[in-house]
Amino acid sequence: MGVIPEGPLWVSGSDDNLSGTSGMEVDDRVSALEQRLQLQEDELAVLKAALADALRRLRACEEQGAALRARGTPKGRAPPRLGTTASVCQLLKGLPTRTPLNGSGPPRRVGGYATSPSSPKKEATSGRSSVRRYLSPERLASVRREDPRSRTTSSSSNCSAKKEGKTKEVIFSVEDGSVKMFLRGRPVPMMIPDELAPTYSLDTRSELPSCRLKLDWVYGYRGRDCRANLYLLPTGEIVYFVASVAVLYSVEEQRQRHYLGHNDDIKCLAIHPDMVTIATGQVAGTTKEGKPLPPHVRIWDSVSLSTLHVLGLGVFDRAVCCVGFSKSNGGNLLCAVDESNDHMLSVWDWAKETKVVDVKCSNEAVLVATFHPTDPTVLITCGKSHIYFWTLEGGSLSKRQGLFEKHEKPKYVLCVTFLEGGDVVTGDSGGNLYVWGKGGNRITQAVLGAHDGGVFGLCALRDGTLVSGGGRDRRVVLWGSDYSKLQEVEVPEDFGPVRTVAEGHGDTLYVGTTRNSILQGSVHTGFSLLVQGHVEELWGLATHPSRAQFVTCGQDKLVHLWSSDSHQPLWSRIIEVESRSVTQAGGQWHDLGSLQPPPPGFK
Structure with a gap:
C-alpha cells in the first residue's frame, strides 16, 4: 500500500479555491503517490514472475524424477505422484494481481505454468502439452490452422x-x-x-532415429534494422530475437530457452507490465509451397512459452514493425503499426483478440509506437520527420503533431523514453535530446549535440538518471536528472554503433548494437561481448570432425570459428570478399566460396 506523505494536503483560506502554490503541491503529492504505487506494482510483478519461474523449474525436476522412477518401477505398479506442484500453484494463485487503476481489465492467469519445450533437460514433447494445457480445444484448433509451420514441419522431414x-x-x-x-x-x-x-538410394527407407533433435542454442541477435528489442526479465533472462526465434537467455546460468511460435522473421517485441507476457510481431512470408503467411502479432507467456493469443491475421500488411502494451490500466491494450504505405496504427484488446480502432499513422517510416506509462489514453509514435501524440477517446484516435518551434526539425526521431514525472524524452538523427512536458506537444528542455550523429537508444534508469546510446560516435552516456553529463564510455568499433540500451541489475546495462552484437557492462567499467552474430546473410557453415567447433562465413566478409561448448567465437577474421562456403581439410579451414587464400592464423 502507498503511504500518504506527511504534512497538510489542503490549504484553508477565505475562498473555496486552492491557490496556485497549493495546487502545485497537490499535483506534486499525487505524482509522488503515483510513482510509489508504480514501484510497488513493479515489485509485485517481479515477485510473481520469480515465483512462476521457480514453479517452472520445480515442475521440470518433478518430471525428471517421475521419469526416473517410472523406469525403475515394477511393471503394473504406477509411480508415486508428487503434490508439490499443486501446492505451489495454489500459492502462486494467491498472489495479488496487478489491479488496473479503473478497476477493470481482464484477469491474469498466474498459476499452473507448463514446462518449457526448449529448456535444457526437458522432454521434447513438453511444448505441445503446454499449449494444450493453456488453450481450449477450439482455440488450439484455430492456432493450428493459423500456423502453417505445424503443417510444413512434418512434411519437410519426409525425404x-x-x-x-x-x-x-x-x-x-x-x-x-x-x-x-x-x-x-x-x-x-x-x-x-x-x-x-x-x-545409397532414394528408395531405401530408413528407420527413424530413437532420439529427436531440439533447439539448444541460437547464435546472433537482430540489431541491424530493428529497435527496442532487448529487455531484462525478472527471472534474470534477457529476451531478444533473431530470425523467427525469440530468445530468453540466462547469462548467469548460460542457458537459453526459445519461443518458436513464429513462422517468419520477428521484427518487434514488447513486454507487458506484468513482466511475464510478451508480444512479438513478424513479417509476411511464404510457405515452401508458395502460400502466403500473413504478418501478425503473437502474445505469449515467457515462463511456459505457450501462445496465448494471435492478433491481426489478414489485417496487417507486409510486416508488423512496432508493438507496445498499455501500462497504467493493467496492460489490457496493445498498439501495433504495420509497414503498409499508410503505416496503419491499430489498438487492440489483446485478451479478447479484438481491434478497438485503427487509423493511418504516417506516409513515412514509423520507428516507435508506445503508450504513455501513466495515461492509457495517450500514445506516441515517431519516425521519419515526425512525432505524434495520440489520444484514444470513444473508440477513435486523434493526434497532435510535436512542435519543434525554435529548434531544428530532425530528419528522424529515433527513440523515446519516459521520465518518472511523465515527461517524454526523444533522441533524433541530429544527436539531440528533447524533453516534452507531460500532456503537451512542445519541447520544454533540450540537450543539443548530445551525440555526434544519431541517438539510437534511450533508457530511463530506476534512480532517475538517463542513458543514451549513440550511432556514429558509439558512445553510451549517463545523464543526471538535470541533464548534465555524468559519465560516458565508448563501445569498441568491432561491435558497431549502439542500437538499444536495457537496464540490468545494479548498474549493469545491456547494449544491442547495429552489428548484431549484445554487450554487457556499465558506463563505469566498460562493456564486454555477450552475444555475437554475422552482420549480413550467413552462407557457409562447416563443423570440425573431432572438436566441438564449427566455422561460419557470409556476405559480411567475416569468418568466425565458434566453440559449441562456450557458444562464443574462438577467433574472427575479416577477408577481402564475401564468402559463400567453407570447409575443413588437412587441419585447416578453407574459404571456398570466395576463392581467396586463408588469412594468417586461419586454422
Whole structure:
C-alpha cells in the first residue's frame, strides 16, 4: 500500500479555491503517490514472475524424477505422484494481481505454468502439452490452422522423390555423390558420406532415429534494422530475437530457452507490465509451397512459452514493425503499426483478440509506437520527420503533431523514453535530446549535440538518471536528472554503433548494437561481448570432425570459428570478399566460396 506523505494536503483560506502554490503541491503529492504505487506494482510483478519461474523449474525436476522412477518401477505398479506442484500453484494463485487503476481489465492467469519445450533437460514433447494445457480445444484448433509451420514441419522431414504440390523432386547424383533438395525454390545440395555413397538410394527407407533433435542454442541477435528489442526479465533472462526465434537467455546460468511460435522473421517485441507476457510481431512470408503467411502479432507467456493469443491475421500488411502494451490500466491494450504505405496504427484488446480502432499513422517510416506509462489514453509514435501524440477517446484516435518551434526539425526521431514525472524524452538523427512536458506537444528542455550523429537508444534508469546510446560516435552516456553529463564510455568499433540500451541489475546495462552484437557492462567499467552474430546473410557453415567447433562465413566478409561448448567465437577474421562456403581439410579451414587464400592464423 502507498503511504500518504506527511504534512497538510489542503490549504484553508477565505475562498473555496486552492491557490496556485497549493495546487502545485497537490499535483506534486499525487505524482509522488503515483510513482510509489508504480514501484510497488513493479515489485509485485517481479515477485510473481520469480515465483512462476521457480514453479517452472520445480515442475521440470518433478518430471525428471517421475521419469526416473517410472523406469525403475515394477511393471503394473504406477509411480508415486508428487503434490508439490499443486501446492505451489495454489500459492502462486494467491498472489495479488496487478489491479488496473479503473478497476477493470481482464484477469491474469498466474498459476499452473507448463514446462518449457526448449529448456535444457526437458522432454521434447513438453511444448505441445503446454499449449494444450493453456488453450481450449477450439482455440488450439484455430492456432493450428493459423500456423502453417505445424503443417510444413512434418512434411519437410519426409525425404522422398515425390512431388507435393509445387515442391520439386529430390535429385540424387551418383557422379557427384550428392542429394539436391529444393527449399522454397532454391536448390540445396548435400554431400553423401563416402561410406554410404556406394549403396545409397532414394528408395531405401530408413528407420527413424530413437532420439529427436531440439533447439539448444541460437547464435546472433537482430540489431541491424530493428529497435527496442532487448529487455531484462525478472527471472534474470534477457529476451531478444533473431530470425523467427525469440530468445530468453540466462547469462548467469548460460542457458537459453526459445519461443518458436513464429513462422517468419520477428521484427518487434514488447513486454507487458506484468513482466511475464510478451508480444512479438513478424513479417509476411511464404510457405515452401508458395502460400502466403500473413504478418501478425503473437502474445505469449515467457515462463511456459505457450501462445496465448494471435492478433491481426489478414489485417496487417507486409510486416508488423512496432508493438507496445498499455501500462497504467493493467496492460489490457496493445498498439501495433504495420509497414503498409499508410503505416496503419491499430489498438487492440489483446485478451479478447479484438481491434478497438485503427487509423493511418504516417506516409513515412514509423520507428516507435508506445503508450504513455501513466495515461492509457495517450500514445506516441515517431519516425521519419515526425512525432505524434495520440489520444484514444470513444473508440477513435486523434493526434497532435510535436512542435519543434525554435529548434531544428530532425530528419528522424529515433527513440523515446519516459521520465518518472511523465515527461517524454526523444533522441533524433541530429544527436539531440528533447524533453516534452507531460500532456503537451512542445519541447520544454533540450540537450543539443548530445551525440555526434544519431541517438539510437534511450533508457530511463530506476534512480532517475538517463542513458543514451549513440550511432556514429558509439558512445553510451549517463545523464543526471538535470541533464548534465555524468559519465560516458565508448563501445569498441568491432561491435558497431549502439542500437538499444536495457537496464540490468545494479548498474549493469545491456547494449544491442547495429552489428548484431549484445554487450554487457556499465558506463563505469566498460562493456564486454555477450552475444555475437554475422552482420549480413550467413552462407557457409562447416563443423570440425573431432572438436566441438564449427566455422561460419557470409556476405559480411567475416569468418568466425565458434566453440559449441562456450557458444562464443574462438577467433574472427575479416577477408577481402564475401564468402559463400567453407570447409575443413588437412587441419585447416578453407574459404571456398570466395576463392581467396586463408588469412594468417586461419586454422
